[in-house]
Amino acid sequence: MSDSPKPAQATPLNPRRRGIIIGASDGMGAALARKLAKEGFTLALLARRKDKLNELCAEINSSANETRALSYVHDVINYDEIPTLLNKIIADLGGLDLVVFMAGVNFPPGLTSYNFEGDRKMIEVNLIGAMAWLTPVSEMFQNAKAGQIVGISSVAGDRGRIGNPGYNTSKAALSTYLEALRNRLTRHGVNVLTVKPGFVKTEMLKAAQGATPFAVTPEKVADDIYKAMLKRKQLIYTASIWRWIMLLIQHIPSVIFRRMSF
Amino acid sequence: MQKTFTQLENFGHSLSAPAYLIKPASNEEIYSAFQLAKKMELTVTARGAGRSYNDAALTGGGIVLDMRGMNTITSWDKSTGLITAQPGTTLEQIWQKVEPDGWWPPVVSGTMKTTLGGCLSANIHGKNNFKMGPIGEHVVEFTAILPTGAQITCTPKKNADLFYSMISGLGMLGIFTSVTMQMKRIHSGLLTVDAFPVQNLHGQLSSLLDGAPNYDYIVGWMDCIASGKSLGRGQIHAARYLQEGEDPNPRETMQIKNQILPPRIFGVFPKSLLHYFMSPFMNNFGTWGINTAKYIVSLRKHTFRQSHAGFHFLLDYVPNWEFSYGRSGLIQYQSFIPKETAEAAWTEMLKLSHKYGLPSYLGVTKRHRPDKFLLTHAVDGFSLAMDFKVTDKNRMRLGAMLQEFDKIVLQAGGRFYFAKNSETSAETTKSFYGEETIAKFKKLKKRCDPNGLLESDLYRRIFGY
Numbered sequence: 001m002s003d004s005p006k007p008a009q010a011t012p013l014n015p016r017r018r019g020i021i022i023g024a025s026d027g028m029g030a031a032l033a034r035k036l037a038k039e040g041f042t043l044a045l046l047a048r049r050k051d052k053l054n055e056l057c058a059e060i061n062s063s064a065n066e067t068r069a070l071s072y073v074h075d076v077i078n079y080d081e082i083p084t085l086l087n088k089i090i091a092d093l094g095g096l097d098l099v100v101f102m103a104g105v106n107f108p109p110g111l112t113s114y115n116f117e118g119d120r121k122m123i124e125v126n127l128i129g130a131m132a133w134l135t136p137v138s139e140m141f142q143n144a145k146a147g148q149i150v151g152i153s154s155v156a157g158d159r160g161r162i163g164n165p166g167y168n169t170s171k172a173a174l175s176t177y178l179e180a181l182r183n184r185l186t187r188h189g190v191n192v193l194t195v196k197p198g199f200v201k202t203e204m205l206k207a208a209q210g211a212t213p214f215a216v217t218p219e220k221v222a223d224d225i226y227k228a229m230l231k232r233k234q235l236i237y238t239a240s241i242w243r244w245i246m247l248l249i250q251h252i253p254s255v256i257f258r259r260m261s262f
Numbered sequence: 263m264q265k266t267f268t269q270l271e272n273f274g275h276s277l278s279a280p281a282y283l284i285k286p287a288s289n290e291e292i293y294s295a296f297q298l299a300k301k302m303e304l305t306v307t308a309r310g311a312g313r314s315y316n317d318a319a320l321t322g323g324g325i326v327l328d329m330r331g332m333n334t335i336t337s338w339d340k341s342t343g344l345i346t347a348q349p350g351t352t353l354e355q356i357w358q359k360v361e362p363d364g365w366w367p368p369v370v371s372g373t374m375k376t377t378l379g380g381c382l383s384a385n386i387h388g389k390n391n392f393k394m395g396p397i398g399e400h401v402v403e404f405t406a407i408l409p410t411g412a413q414i415t416c417t418p419k420k421n422a423d424l425f426y427s428m429i430s431g432l433g434m435l436g437i438f439t440s441v442t443m444q445m446k447r448i449h450s451g452l453l454t455v456d457a458f459p460v461q462n463l464h465g466q467l468s469s470l471l472d473g474a475p476n477y478d479y480i481v482g483w484m485d486c487i488a489s490g491k492s493l494g495r496g497q498i499h500a501a502r503y504l505q506e507g508e509d510p511n512p513r514e515t516m517q518i519k520n521q522i523l524p525p526r527i528f529g530v531f532p533k534s535l536l537h538y539f540m541s542p543f544m545n546n547f548g549t550w551g552i553n554t555a556k557y558i559v560s561l562r563k564h565t566f567r568q569s570h571a572g573f574h575f576l577l578d579y580v581p582n583w584e585f586s587y588g589r590s591g592l593i594q595y596q597s598f599i600p601k602e603t604a605e606a607a608w609t610e611m612l613k614l615s616h617k618y619g620l621p622s623y624l625g626v627t628k629r630h631r632p633d634k635f636l637l638t639h640a641v642d643g644f645s646l647a648m649d650f651k652v653t654d655k656n657r658m659r660l661g662a663m664l665q666e667f668d669k670i671v672l673q674a675g676g677r678f679y680f681a682k683n684s685e686t687s688a689e690t691t692k693s694f695y696g697e698e699t700i701a702k703f704k705k706l707k708k709r710c711d712p713n714g715l716l717e718s719d720l721y722r723r724i725f726g727y
Contacts, residue, residue, distance in 0.1 A: 009317070009723040012276030012593045012652050012684050013661035084302075087323070091304055094322030094719065095279045144269035144280050 007042045007067045010094060018093040020044045020086075022076060022133055023103030025052040027202035028152065031218035032100060034060060035226055037068040041098070044089040046074045076103045076129030083136050090140075098229070099137045100150040101130045106204050108164045111261075119166030126170035131177060138181055141190040148191045148229060151178040155198045155237065158246045161262060182234060191232040197221050198242040210262070214239045263291055265298075270320055273313045274584050276591030276652045277684065279322035279719060285331040289407050289439050292327065296409045296715055299325050305717035306409070308433045310350060310377030315594040316684035317719035318384065318432060324717070327437065329379050335359055336440065343445040344402065349379030349438040357571065361516050365445035366570055369397040373577040379438045384681035385430035385635050388574065389479040389501075392629040396640065398429035399633065400444050408436040409715040427706050430635035432680055434721050435710040450504035451515030453479070453573050458563040463494025463612070467605055467644055470498070470629040478502045479573070483560075484625030485553040486648060487546070489616055493609065496625070497560035501573055521571040523578055533581055540586035544651055549623045587651045593684050595622075595664060596647040598630060599676035604644045607674035611667050615648075618663045620656060622648030636703055637695065639679040647682065661685065680720060691724040700725065 010016040019036060023029045025047035033045055037060045047053045053071040060069040070092055074085060090096045105125045107118030134149060141147030156164065157171030175194055182192035199205055199215035216239045224238040237243040252260075265282040272278075282304070286292045299306045308327045309319035319326070333350035340363035345356060354374035356367055369388045371381065380386075382404070385396040394400070403417045406428060414436070416425040428435045456477075460466045466482050473480050477500040484496040509515055526532050543552050577583070584592060599607050615621045626647045630640045650660060668690045671678070677694045678686050692700060704725070707714075 006722075009719055010277065010279070010322070011317070011723070012272075012274070012591065013657045013664070014685075015277070015657075087302060087304065090280065090323035092323070096323070140267045140280070143267040146269055 005067050017041045017097045018095045019098035020089055021100045021102055022046045025049050028200060028218045028221050029102040030056050031222040032225055035222040037064055042093055043069045044072055044093055045069050046072045048075045077124050079132040082132050086136050098148045101133055102152045103129050106167050111162060122166045122170045127173045130174055138185060142185060142188045145189045150193045152195050155196050155242050155246050159249055193228055193233055194235045195225055196237045198239055214241055263294060272316055274315045274591045274593060276593050277317060279320040281321055281324050281326040283326050283328055285328040287331045292407050292437050293411050295325060295327055299715050300713060306715050307718035308379060308437050310380035311375045313373060313376050315682045318680060320719045321717060322719055344442060345445055346440060346442040347378055348440060351378050358518050360445050364448060366448045368394050368400040368446040370574050374575045378441045382429045382438055383433040389481040389628060392474045392631050395633045398635050401441060402444055403442045404438055405440045406436040406438050409711040427636040430637040434716050435707060448503055449506040450509030450512045451520055451569055452504055452509060452567040453501040455499055455501040455568050456565050457499050459497050459560045461495050462492055463605055463609055466494050466496055466627055470627060470644055473500050474629045480629055482627035484627055485557050486612060486622040486625040487550045487553050493612055521569045536580045537582050537586040544586055590652040590654060592649050592651055594647055594649050594682045596645055596679050596682040597671040597676050598639055598641045598645045599674045600641050600643040603674035607670050608646055610670050614666055618659055620660055620663055622650055624649040639677050641677055686724060688724055688726040
């Protein structure tokens with residue numbers, strides 16, 4: 001944990017919403033952290049890169065003028081340390097209302113080449129990382145009969161395309177996993193929100209080949225997520241036009257789709 | 263030992279925090295919970311009935327020991343009035359055990375649902391605090407287990423430092439495992455109660471002051487909405503025990519069936535539904551109406567006999583009454599102020615609450631005297647407990663108002679009570695306990711709990727980190 005003083009105790013007149021963002025150091029994660037902190041959340045921010053994380057925490061805490069962000073260096077593929085870390089974070093925050101799984105990597109293999117190492121890494125981080133975190137979280141929220149889980153999937157999971165089979169698979173599996181959690185947890189008063197961003201102006205976008213239509217800023221994604229959280233929605237696309245685009249794409253017959261270069 | 267992750271609330275439903283809940287059944291299980299906490303690097307706090315209005319029985323993300331599993335009355339001697347019970351035993355169990363034999367707990371809270379462990383940790387007082395002191399003064403002996411695993415026995419003579427600090431110690435030094443208390447002899451199941459109105463705050467406080475020596479119990483209701491000349495008006499209920507011979511049939515009146523609060527109104531309407539009908543009145547206008555009507559009714563001065571349970575356990579009349587305060591619940595603000603400065607301080611506070619448009623919907627006054635427990639809340643003066651409804655809209659303003667209240671109370675030499683107040687800051691706490699008391703308490707804590715395992719949200723809030 002960072003050296004910042006502990007966050008203030010929650011009291012009836014100063015209630016605290018408390019959240020964890022896994023994969024918070026930059027891009028959408030950092031934008032969401034800033035947004036939620038501004039809305040009064042106390043946050044545990046997790047990422048691999050210590051410097052970036054500490055910088056972000058310092059920025060959030062100084063602009064809030066109190067401790068609203070605590071940093072924890074963590075790589076989601078260290079699955080075994082997760083349950084202990086989760087307990088520690090909840091004790092540090094004094095409670096838990098929200099968990100956002102944001103960690104994701106992308107290693108496009110190229111249109112004609114193959115890269116198992118990259119594919120494996122994507123599954124390990126994007127999918128198994130999510131399962132490793134959301135398993136203990138779901139169990140806790142189910143027992144507590146409260147809580148909210150936000151999983152960042154992608155429009156890339158809606159169809160398998162020629163460019164990045166491993167990434168498509170990791171996000172398709174993540175979407176299905178989140179759906180299943182939703183079906184389990186809704187009856188226990190827990191909300192599970194799946195977020196499917198299209199193109200977002202982040203580091204990852206630079207790896208995308210070809211045109212990037214309807215690209216939005218990470219701040220826009222953060223705003224959309226926050227709005228959806230408040231309404232306890234199940235699924236959002238951001239930008240929202242992707243819902244209709246993907247509906248269309250999902251209905252392109254395979255006979256055509258397999259001949260397309262996209 | 264099973265541990266379940268559970269969302270726990272305060273009494274009043276205005277605060278919640280998750281924790282691993284463990285229900286120990288023996289001293290050994292309490293000790294293994296401490297060992298588990300040490301291994302998991304989590305904090306522990308004991309919880310009885312969860313009747314605190316604040317965060318005394320919560321530790322967010324830690325381990326909460328649900329002590330209600332240890333609730334056996336281990337011995338009762340009806341010739342001496344000495345009772346020994348486990349810490350999860352409720353006052354309800356105790357009075358129902360002792361009253362048919364002609365005894366009554368010397369000090370009880372406004373609800374009978376509280377547990378002995380909780381009562382001792384907060385060192386509760388009753389409507390007879392001016393006469394009988396807090397509950398701790400009637401404890402003959404207790405045993406406790408410390409986080410180190412040590413099992414200790416304390417009496418006012420033996421381990422006296424721990425006796426006077428664990429009682430009132432907010433559960434932060436160790437966990438009570440057995441409590442022996444002296445009950446009070448009674449000669450009837452009834453009390454004689456005088457009810458009379460008081461026109462204003464001055465009348466209210468002087469009635470408490472002058473009335474106390476003549477009675478066994480005294481309590482005031484305050485209409486906190488009334489203003490101007492009627493500021494602080496209300497009604498006093500003063501009661502005394504019946505002497506031997508006053509009750510022609512004490513055996514009968516001391517039967518439990520003649521004490522318990524009826525579950526239905528007029529034998530028909532279930533009281534468990536009553537809170538739904540109270541909720542529409544829980545606003546400034548509705549409470550003004552209720553208070554005014556109540557005051558007018560109280561203008562008739564009268565004397566009547568009432569059962570002990572009926573007189574004491576006012577809060578149990580309407581089951582789940584706290585739900586009538588709505589989704590965000592309620593908080594209670596209780597201040598204890600010396601008799602010389604109380605009137606001026608509360609006049610200022612009542613006026614302030616009117617200025618903010620946030621009057622208390624229920625005010626209760628009592629007469630107190632000091633005691634020698636380490637974290638004492640008592641003064642030679644009075645207390646005023648005020649209930650406030652919490653809403654999403656009023657939180658900020660209510661918080662600001664209570665901060666002003668804190669300053670007024672401190673200036674008047676007052677104190678606070680940690681079964682109740684949920685907003686008191688570490689700074690305020692330091693200023694009324696004094697640094698010396700806190701240092702003394704922390705030193706004892708270091709001795710009993712060297713690894714700092716016992717920590718409630720309340721402890722973190724008022725004693726800082």
